[in-house]
Amino acid sequence: MKRIIQFLLAFQARLVLRKYHPTVVAVTGSVGKTSTRNAIAAVLDGRFRVRSPEENYNNEFGVPLTVIGAKTPGASVIGWLKVHAKAKMLWLFRDASYPNLLALEYGIDRPGDMDTLCKIAAPDVAVFTAVSPVHAEYFNSIEALAYEKAAIVRHLKKGGIAILNGDDPLVMASVAQVPPPHGEEGTGVVVATVTYGFTEGLDVRAENYHVETHDILRCNAEQPFCEIHFDLVVGDERAEVALPNLLGRGQVYAALAAAAVGRHFNMPLSEIVAALRTLQPQAGRMRPLPGIKETLILDDSYNAAPASMASALEVLRFFSPDENARRIAVLGKMAELGRYSENEHRLLGMRAAEVADILVCVNEEGRDTRRGAIEAGMDERNVEFFATSVEAGRWLDFNVKKGDIVLVKGSQSARMEKAVKDLMADPLRAEELLVRQYGAWVTEG
Numbered sequence: 001m002k003r004i005i006q007f008l009l010a011f012q013a014r015l016v017l018r019k020y021h022p023t024v025v026a027v028t029g030s031v032g033k034t035s036t037r038n039a040i041a042a043v044l045d046g047r048f049r050v051r052s053p054e055e056n057y058n059n060e061f062g063v064p065l066t067v068i069g070a071k072t073p074g075a076s077v078i079g080w081l082k083v084h085a086k087a088k089m090l091w092l093f094r095d096a097s098y099p100n101l102l103a104l105e106y107g108i109d110r111p112g113d114m115d116t117l118c119k120i121a122a123p124d125v126a127v128f129t130a131v132s133p134v135h136a137e138y139f140n141s142i143e144a145l146a147y148e149k150a151a152i153v154r155h156l157k158k159g160g161i162a163i164l165n166g167d168d169p170l171v172m173a174s175v176a177q178v179p180p181p182h183g184e185e186g187t188g189v190v191v192a193t194v195t196y197g198f199t200e201g202l203d204v205r206a207e208n209y210h211v212e213t214h215d216i217l218r219c220n221a222e223q224p225f226c227e228i229h230f231d232l233v234v235g236d237e238r239a240e241v242a243l244p245n246l247l248g249r250g251q252v253y254a255a256l257a258a259a260a261v262g263r264h265f266n267m268p269l270s271e272i273v274a275a276l277r278t279l280q281p282q283a284g285r286m287r288p289l290p291g292i293k294e295t296l297i298l299d300d301s302y303n304a305a306p307a308s309m310a311s312a313l314e315v316l317r318f319f320s321p322d323e324n325a326r327r328i329a330v331l332g333k334m335a336e337l338g339r340y341s342e343n344e345h346r347l348l349g350m351r352a353a354e355v356a357d358i359l360v361c362v363n364e365e366g367r368d369t370r371r372g373a374i375e376a377g378m379d380e381r382n383v384e385f386f387a388t389s390v391e392a393g394r395w396l397d398f399n400v401k402k403g404d405i406v407l408v409k410g411s412q413s414a415r416m417e418k419a420v421k422d423l424m425a426d427p428l429r430a431e432e433l434l435v436r437q438y439g440a441w442v443t444e445g
């Protein structure tokens with residue numbers, strides 16, 4: 001039944017795309033896909049009728065659902081019939097309100113997944129964010145994973161453009177090895193490319209990056225808790241950018257990719273900067289939240305990979321707690337790492353030991369994180385281990401104290417939002433502020 005639904009969804013989505021011909025901007029990579037896709041949607045919203053997935057719709061079911069404009073009905077047969085009826089109405093009759101730009105997200109787990117997604121919706125613009133061992137379980141090497149993601153470039157439509165994270169050598173090397181699209185002769189990619197990042201010489205880059213933080217307990221709607229600042233440089237042009245209530249280099253990378261897309265569509269820098277300022281903190285993606293006992297939570301519980309873990313720890317390092325307060329890192333597992341898992345979790349512990357005063361390791365993989373931290377010189381009395389995020393949350397509930405800065409992060413399956421909920425100053429707002437607060441995520445505990 002699953003394969004039948006998948007086949008019909010893809011078929012219907014292709015018919016819809018053939019009728020409306022929207023511009024397709026597709027984002028792939030191991031980390032930062034959702035933040036980048038949301039930033040792109042925000043920048044382009046004034047120029048296009050933009051549709052971007054509301055949920056993490058980035059696979060062979062999610063991509064066609066986004067094209068159709070429907071949500072997954074789960075196990076409901078009637079619900080799937082309604083989805084197919086909606087799709088049929090779209091390609092039988094013209095809907096004047098159908099979006100003229102789709103900002104999509106392409107996630108892969110196995111070899112061949114990128115071909116499958118691009119055959120549903122070939123991109124006009126392909127954005128490649130970064131490569132990390134996450135989703136490496138079914139690949140022989142990290143290079144093989146990167147090459148699979150880079151296949152998105154091979155599927156670009158004629159005249160398409162690839163927007164690449166120039167700071168990531170795996171992104172650049174894998175794209176360089178992709179055969180030319182459309183059957184051109186020669187070796188190596190021949191499509192137009194734009195690079196972005198922090199490195200001098202990239203096409204779109206950030207300079208003078210810094211973060212301002214304020215006392216979250218004294219902040220209000222007029223004064224953001226924190227602000228990222230950087231200079232956006234595109235060719236000979238330069239503009240100052242401020243991103244209120246956002247944290248981390250990952251947000252800057254998302255903004256740079258969005259700026260590159262905006263310039264591709266001939267948007268002036270001033271318009272791009274104004275749009276970027278409207279970006280809002282997203283649930284579970286380095287969102288600052290007031291915690292119990294006058295603590296600060298850095299809620300990054302949406303997902304995790306080695307690269308995003310390192311970025312999150314870098315954010316934690318920015319904070320200088322008051323006297324007697326501590327930096328606390330609460331780290332769940334990083335899933336789908338395959339043979340890289342043990343070593344990556346051990347390295348995570350070593351990185352955490354450089355930043356955190358207290359390290360809380362969660363899930364069985366956390367034993368490797370704990371071992372790495374102790375090997376790096378962290379006092380084992382300051383390293384805790386718990387089998388579940390619920391147990392970790394209960395311990396934190398009793399042990400945090402005024403002024404502590406608490407980073408919470410882990411893969412989706414680690415369910416680290418449960419620990420965040422235990423620490424929130426206002427848990428009644430959990431549904432509004434946290435990830436996975438609906439449906440089976442809540443009922444299945």
